Amino acid sequence: MAKADNGSEPEGGAIRRRNEQAILEAAERVFARHGYRGASVQEIAEQAGLPKSNVLYYMGSKRKLYVRLLERVMERWNAMLDDISADDDPAEVLSAFIRSKMWMSRRHPEGSRLFASEIIGGAPFLQEYLSGELRNWVHSRATVFRQWAERGLMDPVDPVWLIFLIWSSTQHYADFEAQVRGITGRKALSDEDIERITEFLTRVVIKGCGVKHPADLAAGEASLTER
Amino acid sequence: MAKADNGSEPEGGAIRRRNEQAILEAAERVFARHGYRGASVQEIAEQAGLPKSNVLYYMGSKRKLYVRLLERVMERWNAMLDDISADDDPAEVLSAFIRSKMWMSRRHPEGSRLFASEIIGGAPFLQEYLSGELRNWVHSRATVFRQWAERGLMDPVDPVWLIFLIWSSTQHYADFEAQVRGITGRKALSDEDIERITEFLTRVVIKGCGVKHPADLAAGEASLTER
C-alpha cells in the first residue's frame, strides 16, 4: 500500500513522477523520429539520462511505453474535440477549429509526429480508435456541417473531406517541419508565422466553402456580395 | 564488359533488372511502413522472394538501397514539376497541379509514405534536396503566383503557404490512408472518390483564393458575381 489514496490519476511518489516524465518526454521524441520499430530503448534511456534497466523498470516494456505515449497524445487530441451545435456560427466554429489544431501542432510537434508515424505504419495500435471513437466524432461533426449546408450557411461540401483538409493542412507544419524549414530557409517558424498561416487557412476554408454569417442570411439572398 | 553499350539508363541484364525491380518494390513497402531504422533487410528479402544475401548482392547495403529508393521517388516528383508561366490561366494551373498531385498520391502511396517517413524523421538524407532543388522550384512558382495576384487574377495570399496547403491536403490520402479507411469505414477509396476529393479541393482552393478567369477581368470589375 502506498500513502494516502487520493482520487486523482497521477499515482506514485515524487521520484516516480519525475522519472516517468523524463522517460515519456524522451520517448516521444525518439518514437516520433524513428517509429516504433526504429526506436530503441537504449536511445530513449540515454535521452532521459537514465540507464536502460531503469526505463524498463518504470515502463515494463517498449510496447507498453509506446501504448502509453499514444494514449497521452490521444487524450490531448480528445480534449480539443469540444462540442458544437448546428446553432453556432459556422465561421466561428471552423475558425476556432483550425486555430486550435494549428496550435496543437505547434505546442506538441513530437506528439503529432508520433501519431503520424503510427498512421503511416498502418496504425497497428490505433485501428480501433480510428474506426471507433474518432469515426464517431467525425460523423457527428459531419451531421452539423450538413445542417449548415441545408440552411444555406455554407456550400454543400462533403464534411469528411473538409475535416481531412483541415487536419492535413494544419498538421503539416508539425509533421513536415523539416521540409518547411528547408523550403522557407528559416530555422524555425515564429508565432507570427503560425498566426498568419492560421489566418490564411481560415480564410481559404471559409471563403472556399462559401461560409456565410447567419446575420447575412436574414438580409435576403439577392445580394451576392461578400462581407 | 557486358554486351552492347546502349545509351539509356537501365543497365544490366534481364535477370538483374527483374530482381532489382522486385527488391525495389518490396523495399519501398517495408521502408514506408517502418522507416529507415525500423525496416530490416531480412523482411525486404522475404517480401521480394529472395535470400537476404541476394538483396545485399544487388544493392550493396541497406543505406544504398534506401538512397536509391528516395532518388526514385524524387524523380517521379520532379517529373510532375512542369513549367508554368504568368501568362497561363491560374485556375487551370492550380487545378492541374492539385489533380496531378492527387493521382500521384494514389498511384504511388508507398512512395509518398516513404517520403513522409523520411521527412518526419528529420530528413537526414533529403536535407540538401529540400533546401536546394525543391526550394528553388517553390520560389519560382511563388513568383508566378505573386504576379497573378498583382494582376488581380487571385487574392494576394502567400504562395508558399498555398503550396503547402495543396501538398498536405493531397498527400494526406496516401500518408494517412489507414486513418481515412478507419473513419470512412471503407476498405479503400474508389477512383470516383478520388475524383470527387480532387474536385472538392480544387473548388476550395480556387474559390478560397479568389481566383478569377482572365476573361472575367476584361469584363470590368463592377460585377462581383462568380461564374
Add this chain to the structure above:
DNA sequence: GCCAAAGCTGACCATATGGTCAAGAATCAA
C-alpha cells in the same frame, strides 16, 4: 533507528541486425 517498500542497475540472455565471404551454379558470347 528500524525496516519494508520503492528505487536502482550492471551482468546476463536469446535473438535479430547489417554485412562479408567463399564456393558453387547458371548464363552466355565465342
Add this chain to the structure above:
DNA sequence: TTGATTCTTGACCATATGGTCAGCTTTGGC
C-alpha cells in the same frame, strides 16, 4: 565446348536489440 562473367546462397561475424534478474541503495512512515 570453353572460359569468363554474373548470379546465388548458406555459413559466419560483430554488434545491437528487448527483456530479466539478483542484489544493491535509498526513501519515508513509524
